[in-house]
Amino acid sequence: MNDIVKNLENVSQEALRALEGAADAAALEKARVEFLGAKGRLTELTRSLGTLPKEGRPAAGQAANKAKEEITQAYKRALAALSQAKAPSQALDVTLPGRKPAQGHRHLISKTSHEICQIFAKLGFSVVEGPEVETDYYNFEALNFPHDHPSRDMQETLFVGDKLLLRTHTSPVQIRTMEKTKPPVWIVVPGKTYRRDDDITHSPMFNQIEGLVVDKGITMADLKGVLTAFAAAFFSPETKIRLRPSFFPFTEPSAEVDIACVLCGGQGCRLCKGSGWLELLGSGMVDPALYGFVGYDPEQVSGFAFGMGVDRAAMLKYGLSNIRHLYEGDLRFSRQF
Ligand code: DAH
Numbered sequence: 001m002n003d004i005v006k007n008l009e010n011v012s013q014e015a016l017r018a019l020e021g022a023a024d025a026a027a028l029e030k031a032r033v034e035f036l037g038a039k040g041r042l043t044e045l046t047r048s049l050g051t052l053p054k055e056g057r058p059a060a061g062q063a064a065n066k067a068k069e070e071i072t073q074a075y076k077r078a079l080a081a082l083s084q085a086k087a088p089s090q091a092l093d094v095t096l097p098g099r100k101p102a103q104g105h106r107h108l109i110s111k112t113s114h115e116i117c118q119i120f121a122k123l124g125f126s127v128v129e130g131p132e133v134e135t136d137y138y139n140f141e142a143l144n145f146p147h148d149h150p151s152r153d154m155q156e157t158l159f160v161g162d163k164l165l166l167r168t169h170t171s172p173v174q175i176r177t178m179e180k181t182k183p184p185v186w187i188v189v190p191g192k193t194y195r196r197d198d199d200i201t202h203s204p205m206f207n208q209i210e211g212l213v214v215d216k217g218i219t220m221a222d223l224k225g226v227l228t229a230f231a232a233a234f235f236s237p238e239t240k241i242r243l244r245p246s247f248f249p250f251t252e253p254s255a256e257v258d259i260a261c262v263l264c265g266g267q268g269c270r271l272c273k274g275s276g277w278l279e280l281l282g283s284g285m286v287d288p289a290l291y292g293f294v295g296y297d298p299e300q301v302s303g304f305a306f307g308m309g310v311d312r313a314a315m316l317k318y319g320l321s322n323i324r325h326l327y328e329g330d331l332r333f334s335r336q337f
Contacts, residue, residue: 004045004052005063011041012067019074028078035071042067108337109207109326112314113190116209119233120188123226125211128187130173132194136163138172142293143250158194158204166194169307170210171250174286177212178294183301184215190310203323207310214286214296214303220253223283223304231259231280235317240266242277251284251305262316278316281308 015035022028035042046064049057106114117127140152151157151168158166173189189210198204213222224243231239239262243255259280261272268274283306288298311323318337320326325333 004049004056004060008042008045008060008063008067011035011045012070015042015067015071016074019071019078022078022082025082028075028082031078032075036068036075042071107326107334108314108318109310111337112317113207113209113310116230116234116308116310116313117188117190119230120211122233123229125186125188125213128173128177128189129191130167130170130176130189132167132192133160134165134167134172136165138175139165139167139169142175142290143171144287144289145249149249156196158196167191168195169193170208171305171307173210174212174250174305175290175294178214178290178296183296183303185212185303186215187212200321201312201315201323203311203327205327206323209308209310211283211306212286212303213305214301216301218285218302218304220255220285220304223255223285223306226304227257227281227283227306234313235259235262241280243283246282246284248282248284250287250290251282252287254282254284257281257283257306259316263319280313280316281306283307 015031018031018034019028022031032040034040037043042064046068049060049064052060105111117125121127136152139157140149145152157168160166170189170191170193173187173191177185177187177189187210189208189212191208191210192205193208194205195202196204211226213226220243224241228241231241240260242258244258246254246256248254257280258277260266261269261276261278263269263271264276266276268276272278283304286303286305291298291301311326314320314326315323
């Protein structure tokens with residue numbers, strides 16, 4: 001009988017040593033199976049208690065329970081200790097290079113708009129802005145649009161109220177600025193504009209930059225000079241421009257300005273559809289009728305104006321075929337610029 005009790009004590013000691021010495025989860029599990037498993041050493045010993053004479057059983061039983069309790073507790077302690085210790089792979093390695101936080105940058109539209117404004121700023125223009133929700137008066141009326149002009153139609157313009165609309169161009173800021181300031185006026189106006197248009201080269205929301213100069217003795221030569229300087233700075237120093245007669249209600253005379261094709265340089269190719277020229281913007285001499293709305297004296301001053309699509313300028317400069325790339329927010333696209 002004493003033998004069994006002695007054996008139980010020995011097994012318990014051995015088990016404690018094995019469990020406490022286990023270096024990892026595998027070693028711990030091996031020790032658990034060896035002592036506490038269904039065929040483990042403690043289990044075998046406990047089973048053999050049945051062969052003892054009756055008188056010896058209670059003391060041996062108590063010893064077996066004590067051993068089991070001790071070993072089980074030791075196992076739990078070892079398990080807890082192991083799970084707290086960090087695996088080497090999780091430990092802090094101070095020699096690793098740091099992780100840089102991702103840094104954003106301007107979207108191609110903002111970048112282009114900013115770049116265009118910078119060029120005009122160097123030529124002496126100030127940058128001003130105006131509201132995107134506009135009245136019929138500033139968007140059409142004071143810009144000399146006749147009452148039955150097609151762009152005043154619901155099919156063309158996004159109305160938000162009776163005489164309230166999303167501006168269809170940045171030209172209303174011409175009127176707003178002239179109302180507030182006396183000549184000389186040299187401004188560019190970047191901003192969002194809206195039209196009921198949606199296809200591969202038109203987006204219902206797009207971006208324009210308006211230009212307005214009103215000063216003493218301004219002529220069409222000034223218009224051409226300023227836009228030639230702009231094209232040289234924005235595209236390349238040799239970029240040629242040409243003025244084509246056109247019509248806008250708020251300019252007289254009016255001209256469409258083309259640049260020599262950025263792809264073929266004027267020879268004629270797929271991009272310019274063989275003409276050698278690409279349309280860049282609308283422009284003209286400020287129609288004196290506008291001065292009547294803002295209290296300027298047409299005998300004292302004259303001016304020119306222009307309006308260009310920022311999206312279009314970016315598409316031409318960077319060779320983009322689809323305006324949607326600019327508005328879909330695909331990072332694979334945006335990150336290229
Ligand atoms: N506002 C015109 C448009 O959106 C563009 C334009 C043409 C602006 C001629 C001007 C201009 O200032 O003189 O189509």
